[in-house]
Amino acid sequence: MRIDVVTIFPEYLAPLRAALLGRAIDRGLIEVGVHDLREWTHDVHRAVDDAPYGGGPGMVMKPQVWGDALDDVCGPRSRLVVPTPAGRPFTQATARRYAAAEHLVFACGRYEGIDQRVIDDAARRMPVDEVSIGDYVLVGGEAAVLVMAEAVVRLLPGVLGNPVSAEQDSFSDGLLEGPSYTRPEVWRGLAVPEVLRSGHHAAIDRWRRDQALMRTFRRRPDLLAALPDGSLDEHDRRL
Numbered sequence: 001m002r003i004d005v006v007t008i009f010p011e012y013l014a015p016l017r018a019a020l021l022g023r024a025i026d027r028g029l030i031e032v033g034v035h036d037l038r039e040w041t042h043d044v045h046r047a048v049d050d051a052p053y054g055g056g057p058g059m060v061m062k063p064q065v066w067g068d069a070l071d072d073v074c075g076p077r078s079r080l081v082v083p084t085p086a087g088r089p090f091t092q093a094t095a096r097r098y099a100a101a102e103h104l105v106f107a108c109g110r111y112e113g114i115d116q117r118v119i120d121d122a123a124r125r126m127p128v129d130e131v132s133i134g135d136y137v138l139v140g141g142e143a144a145v146l147v148m149a150e151a152v153v154r155l156l157p158g159v160l161g162n163p164v165s166a167e168q169d170s171f172s173d174g175l176l177e178g179p180s181y182t183r184p185e186v187w188r189g190l191a192v193p194e195v196l197r198s199g200h201h202a203a204i205d206r207w208r209r210d211q212a213l214m215r216t217f218r219r220r221p222d223l224l225a226a227l228p229d230g231s232l233d234e235h236d237r238r239l
């Protein structure tokens with residue numbers, strides 16, 4: 001997989017080359033390119049934004065600059081991903097879909113956003129997703145790209161030490177992950193739940209699922225409502 005990022009703050013994407021993602025790059029599992037949008041500006045002031053048509057606060061990112069940048073960065077098999085508060089939710093399902101992509105190009109918007117025609121023009125020749133990583137507003141898309149890149153790259157074969165954990169992720173069964181424990185058995189007077197030390201794997205699996213269901217019910221009832229029919233058995237329903 002290749003990932004390219006276009007941004008006016010390329011240094012913001014330096015963490016892409018650290019730790020897990022850095023190792024994935026070193027091992028040739030992914031290629032990463034970060035591009036300074038200003039390389040495609042045409043004027044002496046290297047302007048990337050201008051006043052919004054229709055008035056209103058803030059500035060809008062210029063279509064010409066973005067158009068030229070994406071012409072150079074995107075190829076015939078690219079998927080363009082634009083982080084925006086106005087996007088469809090980025091979920092684990094999105095991450096799985098992106099992990100199968102050959103070439104992801106992330107366009108980092110700033111100010112009031114990118115001229116919509118850039119998206120509309122790109123959509124004529126490639127898949128374009130406007131995605132949100134949450135219901136809040138950032139100053140730019142760069143932090144969202146770091147989030148999405150991590151969620152996607154960790155799913156690639158060979159990136160994680162123990163691939164099983166990617167399968168048993170939170171959300172892989174549609175539920176939140178329950179609590180986890182490690183040694184010591186008692187810490188500051190708090191003991192590890194008995195069942196986890198019992199060695200009864202059926203009971204342990206049951207307890208873990210119950211914990212996941214209760215936590216999901218309490219914290220994210222919306223996820224419960226979204227479970228496919230038949231996901232909950234008789235025992236689950238009695239919780």
Ligand SMILES: COC(=O)COc1cccc(COC(=O)c2cn[nH]c2)c1
Binds near residue numbers: 085108133136
């Ligand atoms: C067409 O898309 C655009 O113009 C994007 O423009 C902007 C403008 C400001 C900030 C951002 C960054 O994304 C978020 O704030 C965001 C993403 N997820 N949750 C919050 C992007």
